[in-house]
Amino acid sequence: MVRPIRRNLGKKAEAGLLKCPTGIRGLDEITQGGLPRGRTTLVCGAAGCGKTLLGMEFLVRGALEHGEPGVFMAFEESAEELEKNFASLGFDLEALTREKRISLDHIQIERSEIEETGEYDLEGLFVRLGYAIDSIGAKRVVLDTIETLFSGLSNTSILRAELRRLFRWLKQRGVTAIVTGERGEGSLTRHGLEEYVADCVILLDNRVNEQISVRRLRIVKYRGSRHGANEYPFLIGDHGLLVMPITSLGLEHDVSEGRVPTGISRLDSMLGGKGFFRGSSILVSGTAGTGKTSIASTFADAACRRGERCLYLAFEESARQIMRNMFSIGLDLGRWAKKGLLQFHNARPTAFGMETHLAEMYKCVDQFKPDVVVVDPITTFVAVGQEGDVKAMLTRLVDMLKMRQTTALFTNLSAPESLEKTDLALSSLMDTVLLLRDVETNGERNRGIYVLKSRGMAHSNQIREFLLTDKGIELIDVDLGPGGVRMGSSRIRKEASERLASLERQQEIGRRKRELESRRAAIEAKMAALRTDMEADEQELARLAAEQAEREKAQSEASAEIARARRADRDA
Secondary structure (H helix, E strand, O other): OHHHHHHHHHHHHHHHOOEEOOOOEOHHHHOOOOEEOOOEEEEEEOOOOOHHHHHHHHHHHHHHHOOOOEEEEEOOOOHHHHHHHHHOOOOOHHHHHHOOOEEEEEOOOOHHHOOOOOOOOOHHHHHHHHHHHHHHOOOEEEEEOHHHHOOOOOOHHHHHHHHHHHHHHHHHOOOEEEEEEEOOOOOOOOOOOHHHHOOEEEEEEEEEEOOEEEEEEEEEEEOOOOOOOOOEEEEEEOOEEEEOOHHHOOOOOOOOOOEEOOOOHHHHHHOOOOOEEOOOEEEEEEOOOOOHHHHHHHHHHHHHHOOOOEEEEEOOOOHHHHHHHHHOOOOOHHHHHHHOOEEEEEOOHHHOOHHHHHHHHHHHHHHHOOOEEEEEOOHHHHHOOOHHHHHHHHHHHHHHHHHOOOEEEEEEEOOHHHOOOOOOOOHHHOOEEEEEEEEEEOOEEEEEEEEEEEOOOOOOOOOEEEEEEOOEEEEEOOOEEOOEEOOHHHHHHHHHHHHHHHHHHHHHHHHHHHHHHHHHHHHHHHHHHHHHHHHHHHHHHHHHHHHHHHHHHHHHHHHHHHHHHOOOOOOO
């Protein structure tokens, strides 16, 4: 009976905990709604990891998006410095201060001026902070940073007492507060107490791995609420923080029965006649020079022709180089870029760490909202990260795109000896895998394509030759010979031989036809001659008959004349 009671109490406590949305993209998803409302959150980390930015964006988003005024009390930077620093992110702190939606207060504390006595307390801070809260009706408060406030104290008992008092005072005022703190040695903060007093602790980290900087965020604790416990990459972009909560994604995304044409009609036929499933992930893998980018560009061009938006993430070539090269196969990608249907994002893999690349790609997808995404190629990331890190990053990217029902096509450079196995073992993540290969015959290399797998649809099991022509990609019908599939010049010779044989057969038929016509004409001439002879005989016979009749008539008349002369009897 004890265990069920504890479960119910836990659910009730979690259901009763109010959340304060931060407005920071991704952070509210990790915290399942935001920071604990009316409580204090500690944001700790080393210098340059983004603590001040997180606190300020928490206030700005609250004022602009949730109608909650906020107070920012700084112990290191003045109000003028804060206004200039955050103007680069589009935060107009001067206007928000003028409208009394945000209050900026700077308290200058010099260590040399602090004299430690037993009567030290924060009463003056409470008065000043309370006035700032009441003056604008603040619901949110940020204190940046707490180490400066206690920089001159060495008496740990006084420090601990005042820290507890500060956190308790903030909770009594009912404000949702963020207190920033510097990372300590062996503890989250220098004093080692703040993390125990705060209701929520967020740890920021800016680590350098192989000369590449990577920022990560982790929720160390969150009293009374479930939360993402992993490390999450985050990016400081042009409009503030972007946290990547992709490790929390599961396999509960929706699926579609709709199809997306590939842009190559005969390739669509190989895929059940309609192309890829919408929202699926496709891998085009092959050795160098087999046409991976050409297929990816054709797919992007087909999407734009349908009026869909395509995001092209290129990590080897610039946008201009891709557009120039694709002209050779009849693709004008530039017109789609001008119309806003095609957007290129080009970056060298060595420019950032894996997580920053993921954050950048997430930002591009979030802002452009494409229907189709092309990632060309994925193998370049192997040069800047461990295989496991690259696979984890791409797995998150695939999951994120599936959640958005975005069709994604990835290209992969494979080795000739392991064509069906990618360097990152990603084929299991993909719904459709197209393999491109070079087939060497008769001293030449020709391109071949076949469908290794395509989940949920009937597909061709044949290898097709494909050509890169000035009118696009053309797939050739399978031509089987005694030695296997004929390609290239072997196929051309076979086709020429078949055309010659067909021509010879047509010529033989023509000759036979002419002979038959000649014989028919001769026979008809003979028949005409016989008919003429017969007609002549008939005419001769008729003439003889007429002459005979005339003779008989003449004889009869002569006999009658003789009878009359003899005066013969009439009867005689």
